[in-house]
Amino acid sequence: MAKEINRREFLQFTAGGCALCLAGIGCQQSAVLSTATAPRLISPGCRRSKVKVARIYMGKASNDYWPKPGLDLEKEVRFYESEFAKLKDELSDVEFVVNELVGSPNEVAQFKSKLEDVDGVLVIHLTMRTGGVIQEILKSQKPTMVFAVPYSGHQWTGFGGLLKQPLGAKMECILTSDYKQLAAAIRPFRAIHHLREAKILNVTTRSFAGYADNIKNKFGTEIKKIELKRVLDACNAVDDSRAKAEADRWVKGAERVVEPSSENIFKSCKLALALEKLLEEEDATVMTVDCYGTMFRPLCQAYAYPCVGFTRLNNMGLGGICESDLQSAMTHIIYQGLVGRPGFISDPTVDESNNSIILAHCMGTTKMDGPAGPSAPYKLRTVMERREGVVPQVKMRIGQKVTQAKLVGTDMLPYFTGQIIDTPVSLEYDRGCRTKITVKVDGDATKLWKNWLHGLHRVTCYGDITRELQHFCRFKEIEIINEAV
Numbered sequence: 001m002a003k004e005i006n007r008r009e010f011l012q013f014t015a016g017g018c019a020l021c022l023a024g025i026g027c028q029q030s031a032v033l034s035t036a037t038a039p040r041l042i043s044p045g046c047r048r049s050k051v052k053v054a055r056i057y058m059g060k061a062s063n064d065y066w067p068k069p070g071l072d073l074e075k076e077v078r079f080y081e082s083e084f085a086k087l088k089d090e091l092s093d094v095e096f097v098v099n100e101l102v103g104s105p106n107e108v109a110q111f112k113s114k115l116e117d118v119d120g121v122l123v124i125h126l127t128m129r130t131g132g133v134i135q136e137i138l139k140s141q142k143p144t145m146v147f148a149v150p151y152s153g154h155q156w157t158g159f160g161g162l163l164k165q166p167l168g169a170k171m172e173c174i175l176t177s178d179y180k181q182l183a184a185a186i187r188p189f190r191a192i193h194h195l196r197e198a199k200i201l202n203v204t205t206r207s208f209a210g211y212a213d214n215i216k217n218k219f220g221t222e223i224k225k226i227e228l229k230r231v232l233d234a235c236n237a238v239d240d241s242r243a244k245a246e247a248d249r250w251v252k253g254a255e256r257v258v259e260p261s262s263e264n265i266f267k268s269c270k271l272a273l274a275l276e277k278l279l280e281e282e283d284a285t286v287m288t289v290d291c292y293g294t295m296f297r298p299l300c301q302a303y304a305y306p307c308v309g310f311t312r313l314n315n316m317g318l319g320g321i322c323e324s325d326l327q328s329a330m331t332h333i334i335y336q337g338l339v340g341r342p343g344f345i346s347d348p349t350v351d352e353s354n355n356s357i358i359l360a361h362c363m364g365t366t367k368m369d370g371p372a373g374p375s376a377p378y379k380l381r382t383v384m385e386r387r388e389g390v391v392p393q394v395k396m397r398i399g400q401k402v403t404q405a406k407l408v409g410t411d412m413l414p415y416f417t418g419q420i421i422d423t424p425v426s427l428e429y430d431r432g433c434r435t436k437i438t439v440k441v442d443g444d445a446t447k448l449w450k451n452w453l454h455g456l457h458r459v460t461c462y463g464d465i466t467r468e469l470q471h472f473c474r475f476k477e478i479e480i481i482n483e484a485v
Helices: 007-022 073-086 112-117 133-138 156-163 181-197 209-219 228-237 240-253 262-282 296-301 307-315 326-339 445-451 466-475
Strands: 051-058 094-102 120-125 144-148 171-175 199-203 222-226 286-289 319-321 344-351 356-361 378-383 388-394 401-405 412-422 435-441 458-462 479-482
Touching: 051 073, 051 112, 051 133, 051 181, 073 181, 094 112, 120 133, 120 181, 133 144, 133 156, 144 181, 156 171, 171 181, 171 466, 181 209, 181 326, 181 466, 199 262, 199 326, 209 222, 209 326, 228 262, 228 296, 240 262, 240 378, 262 286, 262 307, 262 388, 286 307, 286 326, 307 319, 307 388, 319 326, 326 458, 326 466, 344 435, 344 445, 356 412, 356 445, 388 435, 401 435, 401 466, 412 466, 466 479
Parallel strands: 051 094, 051 120, 120 144, 144 171, 199 222, 199 286, 286 319, 412 479
Antiparallel strands: 344 356, 344 458, 356 435, 378 388, 401 412, 401 458, 412 435
């Protein structure tokens, strides 16, 4: 019979593996079209604190035939440590503050107090005869992800029932032979952590105190109002040579400059650098401007539109959000936390003839794959309906799967998925906004528009991230609704 190891022995032989997982913590902001770095800013891979995860191996030494008689638990844990080491780049912002091998509910009590400060608990199922362990962990009321490969035991037959019980409200499971999903299991914890550390700056004169209070109470995210004078002062403080260099990079990178003048591009880039500076000063994550409301005349028309600055922030792994849309800002932060990619805010219009929805907005983001990903081609254009300002008209990738969603209030997230089948951005196609993607809906476009509620804007992210959203929403008690079915 295999020797059952205690927690002290377990920690001794796993210490090396944990160090591998935590190696390389650093700030990797591959900011396209920018030489600026902002080490104090929060972004995927660069945070003021690490995501804290409790990693619990659930196994008991015995001669049971599942997974096999005499299973070597030390060897099993070492194998998982090697798999975590392979994922060290994706987990570079994660700290495993609890590492325990647990075989019975009584053993959980010895470290349960340490669960109070974690973002989530990852339970790795190793063997049979560990009944009651998950239930004891769930009493901490922390988001808990159970990872179980085939042959780890028969307890999976009770997971579904546990999910339906009040005790299992903050539990999710990944049953798979793909060990890369260990990183996916932690993504919702990262999103929760990211929201709690995030700070949104809103340039407006409107009141949003009630919404901000609700968001702070539910997610920990701070939303702060910024006065116009402070923005203009930040613009005036930007050195003209820096703004000129930034403008030159945008012009050089563009396929074509169509309407905007050199002066407008220069002012847009000066504002872009000022927005980044404001985020740095406030140690904030996301900037949004009431560009079609209280800031339209005094900022957009009198000085510059913020669109280039928003694109630039999105490319850096931060956030630039149109029209003081705070719900879209929160959705954008969720995307970044879950998959490290930005969102594209859009005004949709439906085409039932090919079961599609056209997602359009003048401002596009060139780094939809994330800061380290490839850049999409773009033209510099004016805002379509105003024929003024400067926006990047981005040609996104045909064939790309996408997810569109929006956090409504604090407890609902409507979404749908689809595939980009067209990017109608030719100069001759002058209807709608500058950046457009036609998305063939997974489901029924007719049902989609009939189910559509809660305003115009939605936020689109590259990839089908349905499962990541489902896990996150379960942990945060958010109703998730597929509008296309």
